[in-house]
Amino acid sequence: MNIASLEDDPVQSEMIVKTLDSAGYTCSPFHTGKSLLAALAKPHDFNVLVLDWELPDMSGLDVLHWVRSKLGYALPVLFLTSRTAEEDLVIGLQAGADDYMGKPIRPAELQARVQALLRRMNPVTPSTDSFEFGPYSIDPAAGTITLHGEAVELAPKEFELALLLFRNPGRLFSRDVLSTAVWNREIPATSRTLDTHLSNIRRKLQLRPENGVRLNASYALGYRLETVNEL
Numbered sequence: 411m412n413i414a415s416l417e418d419d420p421v422q423s424e425m426i427v428k429t430l431d432s433a434g435y436t437c438s439p440f441h442t443g444k445s446l447l448a449a450l451a452k453p454h455d456f457n458v459l460v461l462d463w464e465l466p467d468m469s470g471l472d473v474l475h476w477v478r479s480k481l482g483y484a485l486p487v488l489f490l491t492s493r494t495a496e497e498d499l500v501i502g503l504q505a506g507a508d509d510y511m512g513k514p515i516r517p518a519e520l521q522a523r524v525q526a527l528l529r530r531m532n533p534v535t536p537s538t539d540s541f542e543f544g545p546y547s548i549d550p551a552a553g554t555i556t557l558h559g560e561a562v563e564l565a566p567k568e569f570e571l572a573l574l575l576f577r578n579p580g581r582l583f584s585r586d587v588l589s590t591a592v593w594n595r596e597i598p599a600t601s602r603t604l605d606t607h608l609s610n611i612r613r614k615l616q617l618r619p620e621n622g623v624r625l626n627a628s629y630a631l632g633y634r635l636e637t638v639n640e641l
Contacts, residue, residue: 411528413437414456416446416473417490418465422515426460426490429517430524443468447476456485458527460520461507463491463498471505478506486527490515500631503584543576544622544637546615555615562614565607567592572611575625575635584632608633 413435417423423439430437438456440446443465450456459477461470474487486508491498494512502510508530509523538551547556553569555562555576564572570592574583589595589604608625611617617625619638626634 411435411457412455413458413460413524414440414446414449414454415460416440416443416465416470417460417462418442419462422462422513425515425517426520429515429520430460432517433521433524435524442466443470443473446473450477450481458524459485459487460490460524461487463489463493463502471502474502474505474507486530488523488527490520503631541576543579546576546621548573548576557615557621564611564614568607568611568614571607572615575611575633579623579635579637582632582634588633 413430415423415426415437417426418441427437427439444467461473463470470489477485477487488509488511489502489507490511492513499510508527511523540549545558550573555572574591585604612625617623622638624636624638626636
């Protein structure tokens with residue numbers, strides 16, 4: 411796997427390269443936005459982009475806009491930046507970033523986030539085997555979920571949403587990702603369809619601390635199924 415890193419600080423750039431190389435990746439460093447865009451404009455084999463935000467010639471956000479307008483959304487992008495305010499996070503995600511990590515660089519976390527992006531972009535076929543999640547038993551083949559041994563009646567799209575969340579505990583899903591995964595299209599923010607389905611599964615599946623889970627919602631960022639304690 412080949413990673414392109416855009417970082418103008420030589421010390422931090424070297425750290426990123428060593429961190430990713432030690433995880434078995436090939437990391438190609440770039441120190442200006444223009445040099446990276448020149449490489450991306452040609453045939454390349456990059457699997458992930460790791461972008462700083464503040465650069466001497468153009469912003470990482472400008473680079474991201476170019477990538478999404480010219481190359482689409484197949485190439486995952488991770489922002490690695492000192493800009494960690496919530497408004498910056500929202501801007502980056504809305505512009506098409508797949509993940510966001512604040513500085514100082516934490517090597518193990520950087521490796522884990524890159525691995526997660528690669529898994530997300532190259533998913534294996536989901537298993538149809540039943541699995542347990544705390545007091546929940548999920549059967550993808552039958553399309554059923556039980557709570558404490560009692561079947562929970564869910565509409566088809568409610569089940570698809572719940573299955574996606576149970577398969578990815580701790581992962582933050584944007585509204586666009588959820589709507590595309592379940593409805594195969596983006597649902598306008600003015601529509602209450604997604605909110606209604608999420609509200610229904612929260613109520614029907616009793617996603618609350620006494621069952622060891624919580625559906626955390628942030629309208630700006632997205633939704634995440636969190637474990638409240640050890641299940």
